[in-house]
Amino acid sequence: MKYDTDNNRRESYSRYRDQSLHGDAVRREHKKKKVSYNQYRASLAAVCVATTIAVSGLIGIGNHVHQSISDTMVLNQMLGDFQANVINPETHRTNDNQNYFYDYGDIARRMEEMDDFDVALYLLDSNLGDNQSARVLSHTSVNNWDNYLSSHNYQDSQEFREAMRERVLLESEISNKQEELRKMTQEHESTQQDDDTLTFGGNK
Amino acid sequence: MGEFEIITINDKEYAILNEVQDDENSYIYLANIADHDDIMIRKRSHDDTTLYIPLDDDEEFQLANLLLLRQIYDNEKSDY
Numbered sequence: 001m002k003y004d005t006d007n008n009r010r011e012s013y014s015r016y017r018d019q020s021l022h023g024d025a026v027r028r029e030h031k032k033k034k035v036s037y038n039q040y041r042a043s044l045a046a047v048c049v050a051t052t053i054a055v056s057g058l059i060g061i062g063n064h065v066h067q068s069i070s071d072t073m074v075l076n077q078m079l080g081d082f083q084a085n086v087i088n089p090e091t092h093r094t095n096d097n098q099n100y101f102y103d104y105g106d107i108a109r110r111m112e113e114m115d116d117f118d119v120a121l122y123l124l125d126s127n128l129g130d131n132q133s134a135r136v137l138s139h140t141s142v143n144n145w146d147n148y149l150s151s152h153n154y155q156d157s158q159e160f161r162e163a164m165r166e167r168v169l170l171e172s173e174i175s176n177k178q179e180e181l182r183k184m185t186q187e188h189e190s191t192q193q194d195d196d197t198l199t200f201g202g203n204k
Numbered sequence: 205m206g207e208f209e210i211i212t213i214n215d216k217e218y219a220i221l222n223e224v225q226d227d228e229n230s231y232i233y234l235a236n237i238a239d240h241d242d243i244m245i246r247k248r249s250h251d252d253t254t255l256y257i258p259l260d261d262d263e264e265f266q267l268a269n270l271l272l273l274r275q276i277y278d279n280e281k282s283d284y
Contacts, residue, residue, distance in 0.1 A: 019244035043235030
Protein backbone atom coordinates (compact mmCIF):
# COMPACT_ATOMS: atom_id res chain seq x y z
CA MET A 1 0.00 0.00 0.00
CA LYS A 2 2.83 2.36 0.96
CA TYR A 3 4.55 1.41 -2.29
CA ASP A 4 1.44 2.46 -4.25
CA THR A 5 1.19 5.77 -2.39
CA ASP A 6 4.87 6.51 -2.94
CA ASN A 7 4.56 5.56 -6.59
CA ASN A 8 1.50 7.77 -7.05
CA ARG A 9 3.28 10.69 -5.40
CA ARG A 10 6.32 10.18 -7.58
CA GLU A 11 4.16 10.06 -10.71
CA SER A 12 2.26 13.19 -9.65
CA TYR A 13 5.52 14.94 -8.90
CA SER A 14 6.98 13.88 -12.24
CA ARG A 15 3.95 15.21 -14.09
CA TYR A 16 4.05 18.45 -12.04
CA ARG A 17 7.70 18.98 -12.97
CA ASP A 18 7.24 18.10 -16.67
CA GLN A 19 4.19 20.34 -17.05
CA SER A 20 5.98 23.21 -15.30
CA LEU A 21 9.06 22.99 -17.53
CA HIS A 22 7.35 22.19 -20.82
CA GLY A 23 4.08 22.78 -22.62
CA ASP A 24 2.18 25.81 -23.76
CA ALA A 25 2.41 29.43 -22.74
CA VAL A 26 -0.94 30.73 -21.50
CA ARG A 27 -2.70 34.05 -21.18
CA ARG A 28 -4.70 35.12 -18.16
CA GLU A 29 -8.34 35.43 -19.06
CA HIS A 30 -9.45 37.09 -15.82
CA LYS A 31 -12.37 34.67 -15.83
CA LYS A 32 -13.59 33.52 -12.44
CA LYS A 33 -15.29 30.34 -11.44
CA LYS A 34 -16.57 28.87 -8.20
CA VAL A 35 -14.57 25.91 -6.95
CA SER A 36 -15.50 23.89 -3.88
CA TYR A 37 -13.22 24.27 -0.87
CA ASN A 38 -12.74 20.47 -0.84
CA GLN A 39 -11.43 20.62 -4.39
CA TYR A 40 -9.26 23.61 -3.51
CA ARG A 41 -7.86 21.88 -0.43
CA ALA A 42 -7.18 18.67 -2.40
CA SER A 43 -5.34 20.65 -5.09
CA LEU A 44 -3.36 22.63 -2.53
CA ALA A 45 -2.44 19.40 -0.75
CA ALA A 46 -1.24 17.94 -4.07
CA VAL A 47 0.87 21.04 -4.68
CA CYS A 48 2.26 20.87 -1.13
CA VAL A 49 3.22 17.19 -1.49
CA ALA A 50 4.88 17.83 -4.86
CA THR A 51 6.60 20.96 -3.51
CA THR A 52 7.95 19.02 -0.54
CA ILE A 53 9.32 16.34 -2.88
CA ALA A 54 10.86 19.03 -5.09
CA VAL A 55 12.73 20.67 -2.21
CA SER A 56 13.26 17.62 0.03
CA GLY A 57 16.83 17.17 -1.13
CA LEU A 58 17.55 20.85 -0.61
CA ILE A 59 16.69 21.79 2.94
CA GLY A 60 17.71 18.79 4.97
CA ILE A 61 14.42 16.87 5.04
CA GLY A 62 16.31 14.00 3.39
CA ASN A 63 18.98 12.08 5.25
CA HIS A 64 21.91 12.96 3.05
CA VAL A 65 25.07 13.41 5.04
CA HIS A 66 26.40 16.10 2.72
CA GLN A 67 23.15 18.00 3.16
CA SER A 68 23.36 18.01 6.93
CA ILE A 69 26.94 19.25 6.71
CA SER A 70 25.84 22.02 4.39
CA ASP A 71 22.87 22.87 6.70
CA THR A 72 25.22 23.04 9.66
CA MET A 73 27.53 25.37 7.76
CA VAL A 74 24.63 27.70 6.90
CA LEU A 75 23.40 27.75 10.49
CA ASN A 76 26.90 28.23 11.94
CA GLN A 77 27.51 31.13 9.59
CA MET A 78 24.27 32.82 10.67
CA LEU A 79 24.94 32.16 14.36
CA GLY A 80 28.46 33.58 13.98
CA ASP A 81 27.17 36.70 12.20
CA PHE A 82 24.51 37.23 14.87
CA GLN A 83 27.06 36.86 17.64
CA ALA A 84 29.48 39.27 15.96
CA ASN A 85 26.90 41.92 15.09
CA VAL A 86 24.36 41.73 17.90
CA ILE A 87 25.76 40.01 20.98
CA ASN A 88 29.45 40.90 21.03
CA PRO A 89 28.92 44.70 20.80
CA GLU A 90 26.63 44.44 23.84
CA THR A 91 28.90 42.20 25.91
CA HIS A 92 30.86 44.18 28.48
CA ARG A 93 33.52 43.48 31.09
CA THR A 94 32.69 44.05 34.76
CA ASN A 95 34.63 46.81 36.53
CA ASP A 96 37.04 44.32 38.10
CA ASN A 97 37.63 42.80 34.68
CA GLN A 98 36.97 39.35 36.11
CA ASN A 99 33.64 38.75 34.42
CA TYR A 100 31.35 40.00 31.71
CA PHE A 101 27.67 40.90 31.35
CA TYR A 102 25.17 41.42 28.54
CA ASP A 103 23.30 44.65 27.94
CA TYR A 104 19.91 42.95 27.47
CA GLY A 105 18.06 46.14 26.53
CA ASP A 106 20.45 47.01 23.70
CA ILE A 107 20.46 43.42 22.39
CA ALA A 108 16.64 43.63 22.35
CA ARG A 109 16.78 46.95 20.48
CA ARG A 110 19.18 45.54 17.87
CA MET A 111 16.92 42.50 17.40
CA GLU A 112 13.85 44.64 16.91
CA GLU A 113 15.69 46.55 14.20
CA MET A 114 16.36 43.33 12.26
CA ASP A 115 14.14 42.39 9.28
CA ASP A 116 12.88 39.17 10.83
CA PHE A 117 12.40 39.19 14.60
CA ASP A 118 11.50 35.47 14.68
CA VAL A 119 14.80 34.51 13.07
CA ALA A 120 16.63 36.92 15.40
CA LEU A 121 15.00 35.23 18.40
CA TYR A 122 16.00 31.79 17.10
CA LEU A 123 19.61 32.95 16.69
CA LEU A 124 19.60 34.57 20.13
CA ASP A 125 18.22 31.43 21.77
CA SER A 126 20.76 29.24 19.94
CA ASN A 127 23.59 31.53 21.02
CA LEU A 128 22.68 32.26 24.65
CA GLY A 129 20.13 29.61 25.69
CA ASP A 130 16.66 29.92 27.25
CA ASN A 131 17.53 31.84 30.43
CA GLN A 132 19.55 34.64 28.91
CA SER A 133 17.21 34.97 25.92
CA ALA A 134 14.27 35.30 28.36
CA ARG A 135 16.02 38.32 29.90
CA VAL A 136 16.43 39.88 26.47
CA LEU A 137 12.77 39.14 25.64
CA SER A 138 11.65 41.01 28.75
CA HIS A 139 12.95 44.19 27.04
CA THR A 140 10.85 43.64 23.90
CA SER A 141 7.14 44.04 23.19
CA VAL A 142 6.83 40.24 23.37
CA ASN A 143 7.81 40.38 27.05
CA ASN A 144 8.37 36.66 27.69
CA TRP A 145 8.72 33.23 26.10
CA ASP A 146 5.24 32.00 27.02
CA ASN A 147 3.63 35.02 25.34
CA TYR A 148 5.73 34.55 22.25
CA LEU A 149 5.16 30.79 21.91
CA SER A 150 1.41 30.95 22.52
CA SER A 151 0.85 33.94 20.23
CA HIS A 152 2.64 32.06 17.43
CA ASN A 153 0.89 28.79 18.25
CA TYR A 154 4.06 26.86 19.12
CA GLN A 155 3.49 24.13 21.68
CA ASP A 156 6.94 24.57 23.19
CA SER A 157 10.35 26.03 22.52
CA GLN A 158 11.51 22.81 20.86
CA GLU A 159 8.78 23.12 18.22
CA PHE A 160 9.77 26.77 17.71
CA ARG A 161 13.45 25.80 17.24
CA GLU A 162 12.64 23.10 14.68
CA ALA A 163 10.31 25.37 12.71
CA MET A 164 12.81 28.23 12.71
CA ARG A 165 15.68 25.94 11.70
CA GLU A 166 13.71 24.93 8.61
CA ARG A 167 12.77 28.54 7.99
CA VAL A 168 16.39 29.72 8.14
CA LEU A 169 17.55 26.93 5.81
CA LEU A 170 14.67 27.66 3.43
CA GLU A 171 15.60 31.35 3.26
CA SER A 172 19.22 30.45 2.64
CA GLU A 173 18.29 28.03 -0.15
CA ILE A 174 16.05 30.64 -1.80
CA SER A 175 18.93 33.16 -1.75
CA ASN A 176 21.29 30.57 -3.24
CA LYS A 177 18.85 29.67 -6.01
CA GLN A 178 18.17 33.34 -6.80
CA GLU A 179 21.91 33.98 -6.96
CA GLU A 180 22.48 30.95 -9.25
CA LEU A 181 19.71 32.08 -11.59
CA ARG A 182 21.02 35.65 -11.60
CA LYS A 183 24.49 34.40 -12.57
CA MET A 184 23.03 32.15 -15.28
CA THR A 185 21.06 35.10 -16.69
CA GLN A 186 24.17 37.32 -16.65
CA GLU A 187 26.25 34.63 -18.38
CA HIS A 188 23.51 34.17 -20.96
CA GLU A 189 23.35 37.94 -21.58
CA SER A 190 27.14 38.26 -21.94
CA THR A 191 27.16 35.31 -24.41
CA GLN A 192 24.41 37.08 -26.36
CA GLN A 193 26.49 40.29 -26.42
CA ASP A 194 29.52 38.36 -27.68
CA ASP A 195 27.36 36.83 -30.43
CA ASP A 196 26.03 40.27 -31.36
CA THR A 197 29.57 41.66 -31.54
CA LEU A 198 30.49 38.82 -33.88
CA THR A 199 27.42 39.42 -36.03
CA PHE A 200 27.95 43.16 -36.35
CA GLY A 201 31.73 43.15 -36.44
CA GLY A 202 32.21 40.23 -38.80
CA ASN A 203 35.16 37.97 -38.06
CA LYS A 204 36.88 38.79 -34.80
CA MET B 205 -17.41 27.39 -2.51
CA GLY B 206 -14.67 29.89 -3.30
CA GLU B 207 -14.16 31.95 -6.42
CA PHE B 208 -10.91 31.40 -8.30
CA GLU B 209 -9.39 32.86 -11.44
CA ILE B 210 -9.43 30.30 -14.24
CA ILE B 211 -7.05 29.75 -17.15
CA THR B 212 -7.87 27.37 -20.00
CA ILE B 213 -5.07 25.13 -21.28
CA ASN B 214 -5.81 22.52 -23.96
CA ASP B 215 -9.55 22.80 -23.23
CA LYS B 216 -8.98 22.07 -19.54
CA GLU B 217 -9.75 24.65 -16.89
CA TYR B 218 -7.06 25.39 -14.31
CA ALA B 219 -7.62 27.45 -11.17
CA ILE B 220 -4.86 29.80 -9.98
CA LEU B 221 -4.21 28.50 -6.46
CA ASN B 222 -1.38 30.86 -5.59
CA GLU B 223 0.69 33.65 -6.99
CA VAL B 224 4.20 34.39 -5.72
CA GLN B 225 6.55 37.16 -6.73
CA ASP B 226 10.27 37.47 -6.14
CA ASP B 227 12.66 40.22 -7.28
CA GLU B 228 12.87 38.90 -10.82
CA ASN B 229 9.73 36.92 -11.61
CA SER B 230 6.09 36.32 -10.86
CA TYR B 231 4.96 32.69 -10.59
CA ILE B 232 1.44 31.23 -10.68
CA TYR B 233 0.51 27.76 -9.39
CA LEU B 234 -2.27 26.09 -11.33
CA ALA B 235 -4.53 23.11 -10.62
CA ASN B 236 -6.96 21.44 -13.01
CA ILE B 237 -10.39 21.94 -11.45
CA ALA B 238 -11.49 18.48 -12.63
CA ASP B 239 -8.34 16.63 -11.50
CA HIS B 240 -6.62 17.93 -8.39
CA ASP B 241 -3.41 15.98 -9.16
CA ASP B 242 -2.99 17.82 -12.45
CA ILE B 243 -0.91 20.79 -11.31
CA MET B 244 1.76 23.04 -12.82
CA ILE B 245 3.68 26.31 -12.48
CA ARG B 246 3.95 29.12 -15.02
CA LYS B 247 5.83 32.42 -14.83
CA ARG B 248 5.03 35.84 -16.27
CA SER B 249 6.96 36.59 -19.44
CA HIS B 250 9.24 39.63 -19.29
CA ASP B 251 8.52 40.43 -22.96
CA ASP B 252 4.73 40.17 -22.74
CA THR B 253 3.36 40.56 -19.22
CA THR B 254 -0.01 39.04 -20.10
CA LEU B 255 1.70 35.82 -21.18
CA TYR B 256 2.61 33.03 -18.73
CA ILE B 257 5.34 30.68 -19.90
CA PRO B 258 6.93 27.40 -18.70
CA LEU B 259 9.93 27.62 -16.36
CA ASP B 260 13.47 27.63 -17.78
CA ASP B 261 15.01 24.66 -15.99
CA ASP B 262 15.14 22.53 -12.83
CA GLU B 263 16.91 25.29 -10.90
CA GLU B 264 14.01 27.63 -11.49
CA PHE B 265 11.50 24.85 -10.75
CA GLN B 266 13.15 24.34 -7.35
CA LEU B 267 13.23 28.09 -6.69
CA ALA B 268 9.53 28.44 -7.53
CA ASN B 269 8.74 25.60 -5.11
CA LEU B 270 10.87 27.13 -2.36
CA LEU B 271 9.10 30.48 -2.81
CA LEU B 272 5.71 28.75 -2.56
CA LEU B 273 6.82 26.91 0.57
CA ARG B 274 7.87 30.22 2.10
CA GLN B 275 4.50 31.78 1.26
CA ILE B 276 2.60 28.85 2.78
CA TYR B 277 4.80 29.13 5.88
CA ASP B 278 4.23 32.91 6.12
CA ASN B 279 0.47 32.51 5.68
CA GLU B 280 0.35 29.86 8.40
CA LYS B 281 2.23 32.11 10.81
CA SER B 282 0.16 35.20 10.02
CA ASP B 283 -3.02 33.28 10.84
CA TYR B 284 -2.02 33.40 14.50
